[in-house]
Amino acid sequence: MTDTTLFLVDDHELFLSGVQNELSQQYPIVGTASDVDEAIASIRQLEPEVVLVDVHMPGGGGVTVISNVLQTHPETRFLALSVSDSPEDVIAMIRAGARGYVTKSIAPADLADAVRRVADGDAVFSPRLAGFVLDAFGGAISPAADPELDQLTPREQEVLRLIARGLAYKQVARKLSISIKTVETHVSSVLRKLQLSSRHELARWASDRRII
Amino acid sequence: MTDTTLFLVDDHELFLSGVQNELSQQYPIVGTASDVDEAIASIRQLEPEVVLVDVHMPGGGGVTVISNVLQTHPETRFLALSVSDSPEDVIAMIRAGARGYVTKSIAPADLADAVRRVADGDAVFSPRLAGFVLDAFGGAISPAADPELDQLTPREQEVLRLIARGLAYKQVARKLSISIKTVETHVSSVLRKLQLSSRHELARWASDRRII
DNA sequence: TGGCCTATCGGGAAAGACCCTGATGGGACC
């Protein structure tokens, strides 16, 4: 039993009860809530250290709870608990301010451990989500076949990448062993196809899409 | 003792020996390396499941090791181990593909636990880094007082931002209500101070640092 | 075979970017 105060938010009473049953041996559970508004009000009043919050709930979901509470109580730590492991949900919760994200299939002992780690300030993710989060952070989210990129020929994409890297036409020409004039042609085509008006905009366009 | 094979990379023999001493009870340590090239070659040959890698090393550092090995062995899991907890280092390692990042002040037992979690596919960060990583993921990277940025005057930084956004000198001039010549002067100063040679490199420099 | 796309080049011209020297006024610091 530690003294890390815990608060539970889930719209399924049965699940709420299960979690409470499993964790009350190890943490003082200061309160529970089964809808968004109730959760926000109670958390603000009770000021628990860690909040276990469900992702999908009527009335806005966990994101609403997290972002609202953090505005007044930024020190509160949130651990998202969900049946879903979809990237969209994970991203949304992390952006809102969750310190971790585990799926409901987690073993009770692991959940207790996750709560402890979140209370310590650590970041906790289910194994299958960890890789995703890091990939997203590294900017290597799914290749996501860009329709705008697809309309460029392979050679044009190649030139685009080098231009985006900050190389001058002359350097691109040397690198690809072609003449400056050819580079000009490719760049012109790219600018026209992407409806941009200068290599500077092109560089920014590329960096926005992480094509570097 | 689990069967998770471990490989250690650190240029400090003493530290290497210490880690080896602490962890060899729990993991089969299949090899160690104290420089970048040796590390890459050995890891490719021995194919350990988890690699503990130092961030700062002569010959490129941990980033080089990680990105090289991942090209041929993408299933290898890397746990970065460093004396530094600076945001730049953490970002660089994560981008390179590290699955976790802990500081060398970590307790041996915690390190063993971190290795286990990385082997499980989990993400591991020292508590003080966890928050930073999540903040960065949420797109709210701290201003992170950059020493290179600091040597620029406020006006120069302002011009830098606009240039990095892909604006032409003329547009920058209009936006700041100054003459093109003044913009030229500022850009020249920035290029000189940052030791860059063209606005294209400057744009790339800025986008690398997310100064946009 | 003729049409279309791609990749490769060239001349020439206008605009933009870059570099150099030099100048002015306003603060800050000592």
Next chain:
DNA sequence: GGTCCCATCAGGGTCTTTCCCGATAGGCCA
């Protein structure tokens, strides 16, 4: 009151980028 740094601007030169006008050669397809 002199010395620095900062921000502002100018002239003039060189190189780069961008956009015209072309051209040739290869591949694919109906």
